Amino acid sequence: MIISPSFALLEELLGSRTDDPRLAELHRAHGLRPPPLFPARDGWDGMGVPEQGWEMAYRATVRIPGRYPSSRVRGRGPVIGYVTKVYITESYPAQVRDGLTVALPEPEARARALDSMVAEYGNVVHVLHRDDESTFEVRYHEDGRFIWFLLTLNERAENDPELLGVVTPDARTIPLWPAPDPDDPVPAALSALKAHQDASGLDGPDLETFDRFEPDAIASWTGSDDADREFRTFGMDGSGGRVAFWRVHEGLPIEQQPVVLFGSEGDIGPVAKDLCDLLYLLAAGVGPFDAAMAFTSGEDIDDEGTGPRPEIARIAETHLQRREGRTPQTIVEDAENEYADVRDRVDALTR
Numbered sequence: 001m002i003i004s005p006s007f008a009l010l011e012e013l014l015g016s017r018t019d020d021p022r023l024a025e026l027h028r029a030h031g032l033r034p035p036p037l038f039p040a041r042d043g044w045d046g047m048g049v050p051e052q053g054w055e056m057a058y059r060a061t062v063r064i065p066g067r068y069p070s071s072r073v074r075g076r077g078p079v080i081g082y083v084t085k086v087y088i089t090e091s092y093p094a095q096v097r098d099g100l101t102v103a104l105p106e107p108e109a110r111a112r113a114l115d116s117m118v119a120e121y122g123n124v125v126h127v128l129h130r131d132d133e134s135t136f137e138v139r140y141h142e143d144g145r146f147i148w149f150l151l152t153l154n155e156r157a158e159n160d161p162e163l164l165g166v167v168t169p170d171a172r173t174i175p176l177w178p179a180p181d182p183d184d185p186v187p188a189a190l191s192a193l194k195a196h197q198d199a200s201g202l203d204g205p206d207l208e209t210f211d212r213f214e215p216d217a218i219a220s221w222t223g224s225d226d227a228d229r230e231f232r233t234f235g236m237d238g239s240g241g242r243v244a245f246w247r248v249h250e251g252l253p254i255e256q257q258p259v260v261l262f263g264s265e266g267d268i269g270p271v272a273k274d275l276c277d278l279l280y281l282l283a284a285g286v287g288p289f290d291a292a293m294a295f296t297s298g299e300d301i302d303d304e305g306t307g308p309r310p311e312i313a314r315i316a317e318t319h320l321q322r323r324e325g326r327t328p329q330t331i332v333e334d335a336e337n338e339y340a341d342v343r344d345r346v347d348a349l350t351r
Contacts, residue, residue: 053092075172
């Protein structure tokens with residue numbers, strides 16, 4: 001016989017991370033799928049056992065110091081999520097806070113309430129407890145029928161200075177780069193690619209490379225001068241989106257840093273783990289926009305692209321290295337697995 005978890009346990013798990021082993025055990029014990037994985041920071045999921053009268057809501061983003069902005073563990077894998085709400089409905093067989101049960105009459109709840117309000121659809125909400133961490137309330141239909149107890153994680157205002165001033169401990173550590181030199185040369189492979197594009201009239205994948213790194217491109221995007229220390233823009237697509245190196249690895253030359261896209265419509269995503277992979281992507285006829293959109297949409301990339309460009313593969317082999325078996329899908333998946341936190345980082349830099 002499966003026994004419902006105690007309210008004390010559910011209350012203890014409020015605010016827990018999705019990778020908390022206690023959550024994994026709770027899900028296993030009650031026949032639920034594992035706690036959710038969030039590919040992006042706007043994810044939401046709800047799980048529980050309605051027949052037992054309990055459910056929990058998970059969210060990828062919570063406005064709590066030390067947990068905001070949501071991050072990936074050292075930049076990899078899914079976004080860490082949190083338990084943000086616990087619902088107790090009429091089937092719950094046990095007591096909740098202060099010995100109350102789902103049989104609590106509305107007049108008694110009203111008498112106990114710290115404050116009360118009429119919510120959507122005429123529902124009556126009574127707040128029974130509130131502290132620094134959470135709020136506990138009970139909701140009724142307007143005719144007094146019980147709907148649920150709800151335990152909610154308290155969150156800060158979006159402009160809370162403490163919230164904005166704390167970095168999540170699992171976020172990627174970014175090297176402190178010096179101010180960029182406007183005369184820094186682009187890698188030789190990019191110069192060769194530009195020469196090839198100039199000679200062929202930009203026929204092929206949607207990427208136009210520049211003679212030099214574009215100044216202030218990402219600083220104007222984010223409002224942070226630090227952004228141009230970290231992101232070096234070297235090209236654009238037909239819509240005006242910018243393609244840049246993201247300098248996340250200390251001690252590695254820029255051609256070994258990941259390539260990311262800043263789309264003209266605000267989309268941001270990883271494209272390739274380094275310049276060599278980008279060239280193989282272009283050689284397969286796939287541009288940065290298609291690669292980044294495969295990441296943001298969660299769909300497989302179209303391996304056919306605009307058709308193969310073996311001359312671009314030869315540029316990679318001549319100036320960088322030869323890589324066998326690098327299909328567009330493999331290139332994009334590797335970039336996603338390692339650098340999916342680029343949007344998190346840009347959000348943290350944005351003023």
